[in-house]
Each structure stands twice: as C-alpha cells, then as structure tokens.
Amino acid sequence: MTCPDIYFFCHLRNVLPHLKTLSHAFGKCLSTDCIRHILRKAYCEICNVVILLSFKYILAGSHSLQWAKAPVSQSTSSTVIRLWGQAHKVLRLAVQRHPKVSPKVALTLLVGPATLTVTARLLGGVAYCHADFNNNLSAEVQVKEKGPEFSWAVLWEFKTLLFFFLAVRKLAFGAAALNIQIPLMLGELVNVVAQHLREHAGNYMRDIRAPAFKLLGLYCLQGLLTSGYIILLSRVGERVAADMRKTLFTSLLRQDVAFFDANKTGQLVNRLTADIQEFKSSFKLVISQGLRSITQTIGCFVSLYVISPKLTGLTVVVLPCLVGAGALIGSFLRRLSRKAQEQISKATGVADEALGNVRTVRAFAMEDRELEMYATEVEKSAVMNEALGTGIAVFQGLSNIVLNCIVLGTIFAGGSLMAHNDMSPGDLMSFLVASQTVQRSLASISILFGQMVRGISAGARVFEYLALEPTIPLMGGGRIPHKSLTGRVDFMNINFSYPTRPGNQILKNFNLTLPPCKTVAIVGESGGGKSTVAALLERFYDPSGGVIMLDGLDIRTLDPSWLRGHVIGFISQEPVLFGTSVLENIRFGKPGATDAEVVAAAKQANAHTFITGFPDGYNTVVGERGVTLSGGQKQRIAIARALIKNPSILILDEATSALDAESERVVQEALDRATTGRTVLIIAHRLSTIQGADLICVMSNGKVVEIADVIVKKQLYKLEQLNSQYNGQNGLLKWQKCLVR
Template identity: 70%
Template structure:
C-alpha cells in the first residue's frame, strides 16, 4: 500500500530506549525561506506600471490645476479690455485657451487614478491576507475573525477612497490654492499680506480639530470591526443559535454593537460638519474683506478694475480649493486611520516563522518524537500553566495515547508538536533534533498528519478537500488515500462522486464522513507522525467503529500520538499516559514507563477490565499488542520483574 510506512531495516532499526549505543543522528538539510530577491524583483515588476500610471496621473492633475490658475488672470484682462472699450481686442480674449486642454487633462488623471487605486487596494488586500496567514495561532486566539475580515474589506476600501481623493482633489486643490496665492501676490501684495495674516490662525485651529477627529475616527472604525465580528460569529454558528432559540438575544447583541458604532459615526460626522461649516464661514469672511479692501485700493487708483476682478476670482478659487481640502479632511482622517490599522498587521512579524530551518531527508526520517521537561502557558493566560515539567517519548512506529479529563493539557501537547505554540521551557525533538531548528512548513506539510475532533472541510469538492493535504497529488493517490481511510465507498455512492461539493465547513456530510475525509487528507501526504486529537469523541457508535478501523489501518508503520478522554478508545495503543492534576490546576507532568502489566487471566478481559485497577495519574501502561501487530520491539529490553521500572519516557 502506498500509504503504509515501511523503511529499510538499515534505516529503521528496532528502537531500544537507552540500551546499547545510540543510533547515529540523521543528517539534516538546511531549508531556508524563498530568496527575498526573487520576491522583491517580482514586486518591482508588478509595481513599475502602477508607479508610472501614478506619476502620469499626478502630472495631469498638476497640469489641470495650473490651467485653472491661469483663468483668473485671463478674466481680469478681459475686464480691462471691456472697460476700455477696445472691442477689436475682445475676440482674442474670448478664445477658450484653457477649457479644452483642462477637460482632457481632467479625464486623463481621473481614469489613471481609478486604475492605480484599484491596483493599490488589491495589493494591500493580498499583502494583508498573506501576512495574516503567516501569524501564529496565538495571534488568532487574541483577535476575532470578524475584525480581521473587516480590515481586509472595509479598512482597505476606506484607504483606497482616501488615496484616490488625495490625488484627484487634494493635490489639485492644493496646487490651485498655491498658484492662485502667487497670482494674488503679483496682483496686490497688500491684499495678499492681509490674507496671509489670517491663514495661520485657520491652519492652527484645523490641526487641533483634526487631532480630535482622527481619534474619534479610529474609535468608530474599531467599533465597526467589533460589530462585524459579532455578526461573523453568530452567522458562522447559526445552527447552535437556532438549537438554543437564541435568535432574539443574538440580534439584540448585534444591534447594541451596531448602535454604538452608529453613535460614534454620528459624533464623527457632527465634528466633520462643524469643521467644514467653520471653514466655509472663515473663507467667506476672507472674500468679503477682500472686496472691501480691494474697493478702497481701486478708489485710490492702486488697482485696476481688471486686477480687482482677477483678485476676486483668484480668491474665490482659493476659497473653493480650501473648501475642498476641508471636505477632504474628514475622508483623509478616516483613510489614514484605516491605513494605519491595515499596516499594523501587514508589518507584524510572527514569533514562529512560517518557513526557514533544516529538514531531515526522507530516507533518514525515523519519526521518534520526544518531549523534554516541557512547560507551557497560553499567551492569553500567562499565569495559568497547562504543562509543567512534562516529558514523554514516542518510539518510532508505535502508538502512544494520552488520556485524561478535558482541560488537562492533552490537546496542548499536540499543538506544541505542530509548533502552533512555542514551549515556555524545555524542548521537543524529532529524531534527536530540536523542532525549533526545523522548517515549520516542512514539519507540518510532510512529517506530521493532524486529525482533530471537529475536522474543517472547505466549501469545495471532496476531491479538492482530500488533495488539500498534497496539492500536487494525482487522482489515483487521492483514491488510494480515501480507500485507506474507509471513505471511498460512501464517496462513490454520491451521484457526483469525488466531485460532490461538501458545502460550507462540510455541512452536507455527516460527522463520520467528514472525519474520514479528514483522515484521507492527512494520509495523502504519507506522514511519518500521525496526531489524532479526540478523532472519534464526537461520533456515534457505528461511525466511531468505521473511523476507528480506518485509524488503525492508518497507524501501521507510523508514530502515532492519540489524544483521548476515554480509555476505551485507545486499547490498541502500545503506551497509555494519564495526566496528573496539580493543585494549581489541571496539568500534565512528567510520566515514567512502568513495568509490563500482568496478563489477564481470561482472554476476554484486558488489563483495564472490571477486575483491573485503572492506571494511576502520571502512570504509563503497556497494553497487549492489538491483533496482527507484533509486540513492541523495545519490550524485550523492559525488565520482566514485577514492580521494576524501565527507563523514563
């Protein structure tokens, strides 16, 4: 069978713990992350067209703004011509020298900005999604899925809108304001000086208000993300909500969060409206003051009628530009807050890198796993130790079961082996090599097969769900893995066979069917180590029987770690470990390998039958080998005297 591990005798000698010379440690091959140069070159090639388009859009926007600056001067000259009665020169000033080019330039920069904005948003979403996939499991323990999805969607959209408006409106308005202020100075330094005296006051007041609005905007966006998280959680668990008739309560919870979000957004809108209203009031006052002072200067022959008209039109252009900037201010505040939230996760580095480290060649991989005095506390609960001074050895090709009550740290052992978390103290080794020095991607993708209590399937076909364990696998390999997992029969009974869509999270399948597909998915990559975390605890008796048979077939020739809370489900294991409860809370501690248990007097009763005492906390028992399975190779090295102790595991 292609999925039964059977290494050559030279490669896999029968392991005898601490007896005789230790076998040579297999050589490891360094594996590093993908060369950064290739990625950076690829990003450079992808970003070059975007930079060119952005540069062209900026140039076109500046050109349109400069043409707008020229219009007040032309109008002033036209007024002077009309005032002097020079009808012969009127036709020359009626030519539209700036209208048509300005229209073309406006079309060009808006079209380019739309393209660049969408490219920027797509790049941010991809980069953020990749960054989220790289994060540790502890990161997801501390952040709700709905909030992360909100950053991928709403925050990126907010930043994209602000980015486009800053170029299309902000840059143009700023250029027009600067150009017209220069024209105003050339027309009348006195009037321009009066304007410049007022502007610093307005800018200072705007900065103070802006700081308050930015803080309020961040709070509003965080509340939107919180409401989205509630909705995502409720809709994702709608069956549980329906089973407990909690629709009204959950609707009330979401409405409360949405109402709080609405109140914060209303306060933000009120602040932006007040800022814009005061800005327009100040700008209108500037225009009225300009007319009054300009009329006085014209009466003293210091300004011509055309100059006054040019000054008024230019000041109106400045007013409109400043009004646009004030309107954009609120959008820019929201966009910057959203961009900061996205950038926060884009630049976040995981504690456990996704790739990088060494790997063990497949011909040298034995699958011997050992925990050495491991202690661990979850990052979200640093003061509550789950494992304390825990040691355990999983001999190659053997099945070791950890049994204990819920919350005792059994699943934590599996999570540490998968490097979902890093131990607080101690180390975990694979064939003598600390897994912290091994490539996590190689470890999870090729060495360890993980099957959980509630397997997650993706909303695609059965074929693609099984192939998820090995994307390059052929159809025949998928069929072989399904047969080994006792799944081929029920899959082919469906009208579409392996092309059957399983629905969201496998909702179209039963629990036993989902579990067998998960087993096939794990076996497809032919793992050396198989981790079964309560793999049958949620199944009915018939489904458990079928799944257990599949697991027994899958375990042959592999190192298997079984997590269970019932001793009846692990009778086929070579070793059984029970946890020890601490006064500070449930925790697994160091276990020791006991001598061989006495054989049962009756073939129908095992060592855990009614006449047998259950194993003591912290004790490791050796059970009789299951049918058609040879006795553990290391059993001969265990002292046969009753009560004697073998080496520590």
C-alpha cells in the same frame, strides 16, 4: 532622592573648549618617547576617576535603584565641575612626571571618552537612577498602550506603482496650473469689454477673439488633464488596494496561532475589507483633489499678490487662525476616528461569530440575544461616527464662513481701490475669480481633511498588522531526508502556558517519548493538557521551557513548513472542511496529488463508498465547513486528507469521540489501517480507541502520572471511567489491572 550625576558624561562636550586650551598648555612640555606610556597611565587614571565618581553616587545608601530615561537636570553641572577638577589634577601630575605631550594627544585623551558618551546620549536613551525609600523591590515598568500609528515606511513598500503616481502628480499639477491661468485670462477678457464700454472705439470682435480663444483652450486642456489624472489615479488606487490586501492577507497567514487566539476573526476580516477600502478612497481623494487644491492655492496666492499686494495682505490675515483651529480640531478628530473604526471592527466580530455559529444559535433559540448584542455594538459605532461627522461638519462650516468673509472683504476693499483708480475692472475680476479658486481649494482641503483623518486611521490599522513579525516562522530550517526519518519524538521537561493565559501553566515538566512506528495513547481528565501536547508537536506554539526532539533534533531547528506539510498528519475531533468539492478537500493535504491518489486515500479512509454514492461523486460541494455531511463522513474525509501526504507521524485528537457506534466502527477501521507503520499519538477517552496502543500515558495537572507498556509487561490495562466516580479531586481515571490468560 535623585542622583542624575551619572548624566555628567553627556555634559563633557560643554567643557571641550577648556580641554583644548589645556592641551595647548601641555604641548611644549613632553617628549614623544613617553607618549605611549603616558597615554596608557593617564587614560587609566581618568577612567578610574570616572568609575569611582559614578559608583560613589550609584551605590550611596542601601536603597533599591529604579532605572528610567534621564531628564536634563540642573544639578549635573556640579558633578561636571568636580570631574573636571579631578581630570585636571591627574593630567597635571602626569605632566610633572613626563615632560612632553602634543596638543593632539592630550586632546584625544579626554575627548575620546567624552565622544563615546555623547554619541550614546544622542543615539539612545541615557539611564539614571533614583532611590526607592518605600521598599527594596524594583518597580514594574508601566508601558502606556498606544493605538496603531500610520507608517510612511510601510506605505513605501508599494513603490512599484511609483511611475503611475508620478504621472498622476504631473497631470494634477498641470491641471492646477491651468486653473491658475484662467482667472488671469478672465481679467484680460473683462478689460477688453470695459475698454469698449468706455471708449466705444475699435473692433470688439477682433479685440476679444484672442483672449476668448485662449480661455477656451485653457478650459479644454484643463478638462483633458483632469480626465487623464483621474483615470490614472483610479488605476493606481485600485492596484495599491489590491497589493495591500494581498500583502495583509499574507502577513495574517504568517502569524502565530497565538495571534488568532487573541484576535477575533471578524476584526481581522474587517481590516482586510473595510479598512483598506477606507484607505483607498482617502488615498484617491487626497491625491486627486488634494494635490490640485494645494497647487491652486499656492499659485493663486502668487497671482493675487501680483495683482494687488494690498488685497492679498488682507486675505491672508485670517489664515493663521484657520490653520491653528484646524490643527486642534484635527488632533481630536483623528482620535475619534480611530475609536470609531475599532468599534466597527467589534460589531463585525459579533456578527461574524453569530453567523459562523448559526446552527448553535438556532439550536438554543438565541437569535434575540445575538441581535441585541449586535445592535448594542452597532449603536456604539453609530454614536461615535455621529460625533465624528459633527466634528468634521463644524470644521467645514467654520472654514466656509471664514472663506466667504474673505470674499466679502475682497469685494469691499477692491471697490475702494477701483474708486481711487488703483485697480482696473479686469484686475478686480481676476482677483475675485482667483480668490474664489482659493476659496474652493481651501474648502476642498477642509473636506479632504476629514477624509484624510479616516484614511490615516484606517491605514494605521492595516499597517499595524503588515509590520507584525511572527515568533514562529512559516518556513526556514533543516529537513531530515525521508529515508532517514524514523519518527521518534521526545518531549523533554516541557513547560508551557498559552500566551492568552500566561498565569495558567498547562504543562509542568512534561516528559514523554513516542517510539518509532509505535502507537502512544494519552488519557486523562479534561483540561489536563492532552491536546496541548499535540499542538506543541505541530509547533503551533513553542514551549516556555524544555525541548521537543524529532529523531534527536530540536524541532525549532527544523523547517516548520516541512514538518507540518510532510511529516505530521493531524486529525482532530472537529474536522474543518472547506466550502468546495470533496476532491479538493482531500487534495488540500497534497496540492499536487492526482485524482488517482485522491481516490486511493479515500479508499484507505473508508470514504470512497459514500463519496461515489453522491450524485456528483468527488465533485460534490460539501458546503461551508462541510455542513452537508454527517460527522462520520467529515471525519473520514479528514482522515483521507491527512493520509494523502503519507505522513511519518499521525496525531489523532479525539478522532472518534463525537461519532455514533456504527460511524465509530467504520472510522476506527480506517484509523487502524492508517496507523500501520507510523508513529502515532492518540488523545482519547474511549477504551475502544486505545485498545491497540503500545503505550498508554495517563496525564493529570500537566504531568505524566503513569505509563503502561502493554506489550512488554504482557498485561492488559483496562480503562474504566465510572459515571460519576473519580479517583482524586482532579478527576483521575480509575485503572484495573488484569493478567492476560
């Protein structure tokens, strides 16, 4: 059972004329001395009526209420009548007690609440409730997923090129205006020829010279204007595309890490390249040909009407049918185009993943499988684009048939008018050329229609990411002076789930303190949340509950750029190097570092010796992701990159787990040197990595189950991970405690 009677607020505006009449009736009865008192009392009584009526219907029954946007209901009028009766009664009682109120005051008394509610209805959604007889649980809101939509507001952000666009538009309009004049000049030329054929009088060359030179001038000027606006448009299109690429890349770099967890790199790159290229091509074509074609169509229709209203009437009969069919087909083609471009992105993502992990593909001899996966996605894309091309072809073919039929009918009807001397040969010639111009323009518009569909779909996909705002900003917030920074970190009651897996809670009431200038090691089974702790400290994500403190300050109040760029140094198990020189890879940690600082950081990381052994030394290009270097070499370059910015906090996430014994020894020496005087968080499995730790924390199921203070207790906790024996079903690590002798 529905009760949309709450909706009566909006219908108060329908009774305003009655309220005005009532206020005039009360106007001669009350004195101004009682105005304030009457206003207060009458207003309170009316509000009580409104509230009581509302809750009477809302709270009727014991059913749960589900709220949604209210549709217009015919049953509302009964409530409005009842409300009006109650309000009328209240005012009548007020009049009997207090003899005078002005019409303005009485009108304001009732119009005030009505205006507020009507404004709310006009500017936002109004809620209504309906009873749920099946259960007492509120229904979940189902949001229909929509594809990206084209936003003119986002496109307007590139308005810096507006001057060039206006120039392009003026030149295009000028060229179109000349194209409108050309049929008229041709008609004048034909009339001169026809006159000399009939009368054989006068000087033919003298009479034809003027219209011929005018026509030649129109052709030359039209060519110059066309060249001018195409040159300008090319510049505008390229600048818009370049600005869009830079803006989109900036927007992507600003997004949260969770955004990249949910989206494939290939799809993002496809929007940076293919989608913007498609939008640019459509933009240039629609502006260059679309403006001219539309202007020519409108102008030539005016010329056609001036030449012969009868023929023009016959011409425009079929246009409504053509426009209606175009609108229907266009709606279908836009949806199909969006799906086709999304499928292209999927195929690009598969290719990017396979090529980016080509060593793994080669190691498992999975080339055929990857090829099959890519071929499947490409075939789906081809089928969708074939269907899209078929739809566009059908639309263009139907358009050409209709337009050619218009021309044929024009010749037939025009010949009939000439036979009755209602039209001259020049007028018929002008009409035919003008109608041909209209035909070409409409055909061009029909072709551009398909291109515009692709362009709008591509633009919508680009604008979708341009409008995205990250939940964690890149910069903005407080900073702690370097001299005052101690490096104490407190994890307090942290709860966290990854955005891509909201139902799987990784950390549960996690508590841990990293004392200043101390080394804390976290150990535990795989999947226990160790690396998640490091990610939260870097503020790649924000916890769903709890707070992380740095020197007593919530890190959410600190500048993330300062936190990552100056305070925290991060060294992961799989260091990622860029496809540039060793020098630039180390300098990436501190862009303004000198060559001497780079060399000093490399020496501190035990990397200087092997770097100088390369033929090009520090200028050696390491290849994409450092594929030309060994694991130990990449790890030491990553350590140098982290140390060059002199961080106060160092995070080592399984930094030596993938190295052989000799590489581990060299890297461990570098790490021991790097951790001196810093707050260090070590995530490890190996005993050798955590032997120098001041605190050892054991994690299981997202919680801290044991903390060993090695120095204070003067005991050595030896971590022994047996080959296949674990303590507990979750694979807890077995500890042996021995006294130091």
